[in-house]
Amino acid sequence: MSSEARRPPLQIELKIRRALGGKAGWNGVAVQLAFAAVLGWIGYEIISNASDNLEKQHIAAGFGFLKNNAGFDVNQTLISYTGSDTFLRVFVVGLLNTLVVSVVGIVFATVIGFIIALCRLSPNWLLSRIGEIYVEVIRNLPLLFQILFWYLAVLAALPNPRQSISLFGIAFISNRGLVIPSPVGEGGLVPFLAMLAFGIVAALTLRIYARRALFRRGQVIRIWPWVLGLLFGLPLVSMLLFGRPFTLEMPQLKGFNFSGGARVIPEFVALAVALSTYTAAFIAEIVRAGILSVHKGQMEAGSSLGLSRGTTLRLIVVPQAMRVIVPPLTNQYLNITKNSSLAVAIGYPDLVSVFAGTSLSQTGQAIEIIAMTMGVYLLISLITSAVMSVYGWRVSRSLGA
Amino acid sequence: MSDITSSSFVRQNLLNERPAPVKTTGFIGLMRTRLFNSPTNILLTIVGVLLLWFTIVPSVKFLVVDAVYTGADRTACLTANAGFEVGACWPYIQAKLPQLIYGFYPEAERWRVNLTFVLAVALLVPLLIPRLPAKGLNASLFFAALPVVAFFLLYGGGINGFGVSWTTGLLQLFDGSIIGAGQVLLGLSKTSALGPLLWVVGNLILLVGTAIHWLIFPLIWLRDQMQGSGQSVWTDFAVTTAVVSVIAFFLGGGLRTGWRAVASSLTTFAAIAIVIKLMKLDHGGLPIVPTNLWGGLLVTLVVAVTGIVASMPIGIALALGRRSTIPLIRIFSIAYIEFWRGVPLITVLFFGTYMLPLFLPGNFTVDGLVRALIGIALFTGAYQAENIRGGLAAIPRGQSEAAAALGLSWWKTTSLIVLPQALRHVIPNLVNSFISLFKDTSLVSIVALFDLLGSLRASFSDPKWATPSTLFTGFAFAGIIYFLFCFGMSRYSLFVERRLNAHRRN
Structure with missing residues (x-):
């Protein structure tokens, strides 16, 4: 019942x-x-x-000022820009400069951070102590202090261009910045790039296919010779068929400065070095904590299954460590982007420096300009956190399965 | 019984001694097991030694061996005069030390800064040692009393009223704003399409404003009477003491238990009276030192301590708001926290410097240092809120359920049961935020305030001390100061963490 x-x-x-x-x-x-x-x-x-205060200062509210001529120069531009361009273009120029220094900083910080983490985890006592000292010293000094140190003390103490320090005869570093060879496109450039793109896409497809075969049918397909052939062979073939894709224009010392090559301004060098070394200390700690968070038994279980040490690391330890590492690592990447705004202290033309600094003092449109600047950073961080919540959802789903 | 030694299976003579096992402890053992145990490790050790050789040796040579220790100006630190390759130029630091610590604070008044430092250390040290008693009193002195006393010590000036006058002033400001809003709506109602509606709402707001005006009229009258008398501060003080004590008496439980509350309120006011009398606040106080004369380590510490003190209440309020079930409060807290955490501090300082003055009434000017402080407090509050929220989440639900079962209200549950445990949980995280706040104070030098780094940068441009090693000497000095503060704080946070996890250690 x-x-x-x-x-x-x-x-x-x-x-x-x-x-x-x-x-x-x-x-x-x-x-x-x-x-x-x-x-x-x-x-x-x-x-x-x-509204009272703006009326008193005779400032018209609104975004109309973006169409006015900026009338000042910017010493590093990724897109063409002259003093007669609008404030809107200044905004884009500044934003691109912020992004480029952030990307360079992220790449170097990741590399240095992983090296320091490996040092700290190394069985060698001396190396692990050196890694520890690096982390402690760098983390306990303000970032602005380090930026100013690199810019005012180290870069200014370098010799002038005539006695510049040569790196393997192709790049020259002096107190005017870094001069590197610049690539100049030739006839074979378009087919070369097309082949390269095709190779990358084909290699990725191959990898997806191989993984699917492994998971569905348990069939192991060895793909690395094919990937090598696609990534290096195809562009090589295009070079043989269509000629060289580009030639390098070497910097030449003429008079008191270099001509030719691409010049990287010292502000960029100082900012990128300071940002990457500073954040590397934090990344090193994150990576170390992530690898230590994987239980020792996982490694032992892997070897008891007969996997080699490298395979155990690649298939068992690293994927589990990555789950712990990736969220705080993204946070550090976001920090680099936000910290690149300290460029204003040394005059690197990033978003805050040229837009919230120079443009603000020229137009007086404080509310609009600061709101736009904050909006850009806010947008970047909101997008990142949205991507991270998708990642967290996927990780928890795979753990649940 | 046969002699056992003559048996064939018994050994006749002693075995040779085996060599001692390889030592694995001490320096030798360390070298054997961790430094030179394999070819790769030997190579790595050599790399490490080379790294140290090329960093430590030049640093020591620069800072100690080749340094110049005495001199009057730059000539002492020139290679040509010293006779050797000159390293650090310490006389430069000696000459600039007052500027690096006090900025342009007048020399005759520097005892005030020193006294503030001494007071702060005297209150902070017992707060940090866990074994010492009276943490509650100590914390309230450090977080509530010290900032006020430090303000009157460092800035100077006096008071010409007390509780009653301040409350009246605030209420008048609030009332004026309400009446102003009503009048604006009435003005709009003549032109807008929604005229009648605006007229009604405007008149309603005006009515409320007028009612408040009549309600606070006795207070205004009292204030004017007191200002008219010769002893305005002390009359006001007496009235405030009486009012607060009576309120404390009734809130504390009336005739039954209210006497305790009255006693503590009277003691607090007596202490305030002593401070007012000692610093002569009723007679104008100490001479005013405008903040544009402040500088160096003084500004760094003022910004850091104000940020730490002001960010805690903001952080607690936001953390509770984010966990609240009331929709509007939760949404506001989330939006606030995510907004400030998403923007870099330097744009917040720009916001404080350029945008905040526009938001305030025209006749109201805000000091440059205060603008930066407001920005930093708002910014750090959002980060502290996330730290504290972590602590709140770690408290088991049974705690608040047990409190509810005992009949405690939400306020009592939060302030007596949940918050104390949550805050104790997150002390290490809070200290870590304080470290990053301390490092971030260097950013105020970008908005034209001279903190330690700003003063250092300003001192570089002095031609009297321009030598090749000036820059490196200055950076070494400031770096050591920053490192000592931050490293000390991080060690303290480790110490607290270990203490908190003592039960988990095996």
Whole structure:
């Protein structure tokens, strides 16, 4: 004898109360009303004061100023820019400069960080102590201090271009920055790039196919000779068929400075070095903690299954460590992007320096300019955290399966 | 019984001694097991020794061996005069030391800075040693009393009123704003399409404003009477003491248990009276030193300590708000935290410097240092909120359920049961945020404040001390100071962490 469970009563009033005021019920609604009144009052005060003050200073509110001529020069531009371009273009130039220094910083910080982490985990006592000293010293000094140290003390102490330090005869470093050979495109460039892109896509497809075969049918396909052939062979063939893709223009010392080659301004060098060495210390700690978080038994279980040490590391330890490493690592990448705004202290033309600095002092449009600058950084960090929550969802799904 | 020694299976003579086992302890053992046990390790050790050789040796040579220790100006630190390759130029630091510590704080008034440092250390050290008693009193002195006293010591100036005058002023400001808003709405109602509605709302707001005005009228009258009398501060002080004590008496449980609350309120006010009398705040206090004269380590520490003190209440409020079930408060807390955590500190300082003055009434100017402090407090508050939220999440639900079963209200549950445990859990994280806040104070030098790094940078441009080694000497000095503070804090956080996890150690 079984009877249907009775449906619970509807309790509409309770549900409304819960939705509007949370656990506190109608009291919560009252608190919210008071809170909204206070917020509204603050907002009203801010808007009325701001409009009064702007009127007094004869500044027109709005984004119309973006179409005006900027009238100042920027000493590093990735897209063509002259003083007669608009403030909107200054904004784009600054944003690109921020992104390029962040990407360079991220690449070097990751490499240095992994090396330091390996040093700290090394069985060699001396190396692990050196890694520890590096981490402690770098983490306990302010980043701005390090940027100024590299820029004012180290780079300024370098010799002038005539006595510049040569790196293997192709790059020259002096107190005017770094000069590197610049690639100049030739006839074979387009087919070369096309072949390279095709090779990368084909290699990725091959890898996906091989993994699927492994998981579905347990069939091991050796793909690395094919990948090598696709990645290096195809571009080589295109070079043989269509000629050289590019030639390197070597920097030449003429008079007091270099001509030819690409010049990297010293501000960029100082900022990139400081950002990457500083963040590397944090990345090293993250990587170390991630690898130590994998239980020793995993390694032992791998070898008891007959896997070699390298295979155990690659298939068992690293994937588990990566789950711990990736979220804080992304956080550090975000920190590099945010910290690149310290460029304003040494005059590297990043977003904050040229837009929130020079443009702000020329136009006086403080509200619009600072809101745009903050908006850019906010957007970058929101996108990153959205991507990370997707990653976290995938990891938890794979753990649940 | 036959002699056992004559049996053929018994050995007749002693075995040779085996060699002692390879030593694995001590320096020799370390070298054998961790440094030179395999060809790869030998290679790595050589690389490490070379690395140290090329970093430590030149540093020591620069800082100690080749350094110049005495001199009057740059000539002492020139290679031509010293006769050897000159390293660090310490006389330069000696000459610039006052600037690096006090900035341009007048020399006759520097005892005030020193006194503040001494007070802060005297209150901070017992707070950090876990074994010492009276943590509650100590913390309230450090976090509430010290900032006020330090303000009047460092900045100077006096007061011409007390509780009643301040409350009245605030209420008047609030009321004026309400009446202003009502009048604006009435003005808009003449032109807007929503005219009648705006007219009604505007009149309602005006009515509320007028009602408040009549409600606070007795306070205004009292204030004016007191300002008219000769002893305005002390009359105001007496009235405030009486009012607060009476309120404490009734909140503390009336005739039954209220006497305790009255006693503690009276003691607090007596202490405040002593401070007012000692610093002569009722007679104008100490001479005012404007903040644009402050500089060096003073500004660094003022910014760091203010940030630490101000960010805690903001962080606690936001953390509780983010865990609240009331929708608007939760949404506001999340938006606030994510906004400030998503932008770099330097844009926050730009916001404080250029945007904040626009948001305040026109006749209201804010000091440059205060603008930076507001920005830093808002920014750090968001980071502290996330730390504290971690601690709140670590408290088992049974704690608050047990408190509810005992009949405690939400406020009592939070302040007596949940928060104390949560805060103790996250002390290491909080200290780590303090370290990064301390490092981030160097950013105020970008918005034209002269902290330690800013003063250092300013001192580089002095032609009297321009030598090739000036820059490196200055950076070495500032680096050592920053390192000592940050390293000390990080060691303290490790110490607390180990203490907190003592039960988990085996």
